[in-house]
Amino acid sequence: MASNAAVKKVVTVIPVKPVEVVKGFALGAKKRVAAYCRVSTDLKEQETSFESQVQHYTDTIGKRTDWDLVDIFADDGISGTTTTKRTEFLRMIKECMAGNIDMIITKSISRFARNTEDCLHFVRKLKDKGIAVYFETENIDTLGSGGELLLTILSGMAQDSSRNQSDVTKWGILRQFESGRVLVNTTRFLGYDKNEDGELVINEEQAELVRRVFREYLEGKSYNAIAKGLTKDKIKTITGKDKWWDSTISGMLENEKYHGAALLQKTITVNFLTHKRTPNKGQSPKYMIDENHLPIIDKEIFDKVQDEKERRALLRGNLVGDRHKYSNKYPFSAKVFCGDCGNIFKRRQWNSTNTSKKVVWQCKTYIMDGKDACKAKAVDESVLMDAFVRTFNGIYENKQSFIKTLTENIEMIILQRPEGNETETLDNRIEKLKNELKRLIRFQVNNSIDSEVYNEEYRSISEDLEEVRKKRLEHERVIESKDGLKQRFDEILDAINSRDSLLEEFDEEIFNAMVEKWYATLRQDSEIKNCSVWG
Known part of the structure; x- marks a missing residue:
């Protein structure tokens, strides 16, 4: 058994280490x-x-x-x-x-x-x-x-x-936007420099390049073709690169600064911590400053380009598997349609018995679903070219008669155009109905009308207002549509008058200017039986 005697404690001092990690x-x-x-x-x-x-x-x-x-x-x-x-x-x-x-x-x-x-x-x-x-x-x-x-x-x-x-x-930036104060970076787009006051001034050498891009696009060239042409001509991009891309051309054609305007707040900051920016697709207001600086491109030309971009986009379609890719690489792309079923003609390359390859155009329905769906056969590209030459020359030989008929059609369209006082009448009707609604609401707020009567009156006036607004919108669409047709006829006349003789061979520029859609019906021997050109 252990003793209860006191234990003597021994204390040892451990010295400090010079370094302890x-x-x-x-x-x-x-x-x-x-x-x-x-x-x-x-x-x-x-x-x-x-x-x-x-x-x-x-x-x-x-x-x-x-x-x-x-x-x-x-x-x-x-x-x-x-x-x-x-x-x-x-x-x-x-x-x-x-x-x-x-x-x-x-x-x-x-x-x-x-x-x-x-x-x-x-x-x-x-x-x-x-x-x-x-x-x-x-x-x-x-x-x-x-x-x-x-x-x-x-x-x-x-x-x-x-x-x-x-x-x-x-907040400060938005106030500047609202007051029309514009800060534009000129290092990322061609055509302008800044003067001592920070205002945009035209750089004529670059401006000529901008005009070339807009001109070639309206002549029928695609983004890719324009880009290839600039690269081939050894023209440098704004960043000093040798190669041009189709996306750059597309961006130039959409840049409102070229017609003298400035669209502000195209992008917005979505995270104040990361400063990440994203395109403004309506999340925040945008600010359009018109006549902000001297234009390189007339507003009319700029608008024509936007219309042409929209036209080509519509031809591409919105459904997967049904996209008509626009390209001026081939003159008939997205313009020639089957006279039997109405579908688009697509370009194909066949290997013939000789060393050369045969280029034909064939109905997409026939290609995808076979002859039971559409009986239209393939047609040589040269046959289409010859058919257009014959069509144009037939018009040219009867030029005066054609122009007279076309002019009469234009005048008839103008006569059918809704009168200006109809616009005013509809606008006045809309304003009157809006005032009736306001008056009705005031009665309801002041408890001057029975709730059942109020609900019935409100419904009736709202329905009338919606109906008149629809008429006003349709009225505006009719005016725009007829204006567009008149402009299209003017372009066709210009194309005809630009010639002083018959066509001896296919002219792609004339074709693009005159033809929007071309419906071709073929004979059994794959020659053009008849064709209708829709401007």
């Missing part, structure tokens, strides 16, 4: 301290700003005998809401992960990150390595007690500040 940094040795700052984006202020912060952190760290200055990491004053653009910040984190830094000093949470998520992510990542971040303004040491809780609260406030600043900036 704990979680990646040395205790008992000097801490390797880095400083992080952001400097002004203004080139004149950058040097002074950086020098003053270097001096500040050199003095601050130099006063501590237990600290050694490793480096001062400085990014320019881009927004702190995202870390992806802050190369020095990321380099500093990499040095920390490599074990070369024990502590970071920075002025404030907002300098370190205005995004709560990013701030906590990096603080925790560094904390796991035993690396402290000290925020001077807030007097927070992330390794100290309560440091992370304070950091969460304060960084959330910093993020709100960033959101508020974003809202203020956005």
Whole structure:
């Protein structure tokens, strides 16, 4: 049995180790301290700003005998809401992960990150390595007690500040838009430079190239053909590249700046933290400033191009598997249709018995579903060309009679056009019904009408208003349709009058100018039996 006598305790002193590594940094040795700052984006202020912060952190760290200055990491004053653009910040984190830094000093949470998520992510990542971040303004040491809780609260406030600043900036920009003040970047589109006052002025050399693109498109060329032509002519793009792309041509043809206008807020910021922008498809208002600067392209020409783009888009169709791809690579693309079933003719290349390949055009229904669905046979491309030459020459030989008939049709269309006073009558009727609704609502608000009577009257007036609005819309469509037909007839007349003799061979430019759709019916020997050209 053990004795209850007092046990003499032996105490041994364990001496302090000169260096003990704990979680990646040395205790008992000097801490390797880095400083992080952001400097002004203004080139004149950058040097002074950086020098003053270097001096500040050199003095601050130099006063501590237990600290050694490793480096001062400085990014320019881009927004702190995202870390992806802050190369020095990321380099500093990499040095920390490599074990070369024990502590970071920075002025404030907002300098370190205005995004709560990013701030906590990096603080925790560094904390796991035993690396402290000290925020001077807030007097927070992330390794100290309560440091992370304070950091969460304060960084959330910093993020709100960033959101508020974003809202203020956005508000200021919108007020500029509404007042017609326009800031346009000229480095991404051809045709304009900026003068000393920041106004757009025409660059004539580039403007001629813009006019060429619009002209060639209206002559029937596709985006791809125009792009290939510019590349072949060794013309540089706005970014100095040798190769042109069809998407660039499409963008040029849609750019409202070429007719002197400026459409503002085409894109919007969807996330104030990432600054990600997305096309504005109606989520926010847009602002169109007309006559903002001198045009390179007449508004009439610009509108014609938009109409032609829409026409070609309609020919492509909206259903999968039924897209008529527009291309001027082949003259009859999306223009020749089957006289039997009405479907489009498609270009095909057959191998003949000789060394050359035979180009034919064939009904899409026949190709897809066979002769039971459509009996139209393939027709040589040369046969189509000869048929158009004969058709045009027949018109040209009877030019005066044709023009007389066409003119009479135009005059008849004008006579059938709704009169201007009909527009006024419909507008007045709409305004009257709207006033009746307002009066009825006032009666209801003042309790001057029975609810059942009110509901019946409201329904009746609303139905009448909807009906008149439909008539007004249809009236407008009729006017636009007849105006479009008249313009189309004028283009056909211009094409005929541009010739001073009969066609000796197929002319693609004349064909494109005159023909919108061409319905061809074939004989048994695949010759054209008859054809109807719809302008």
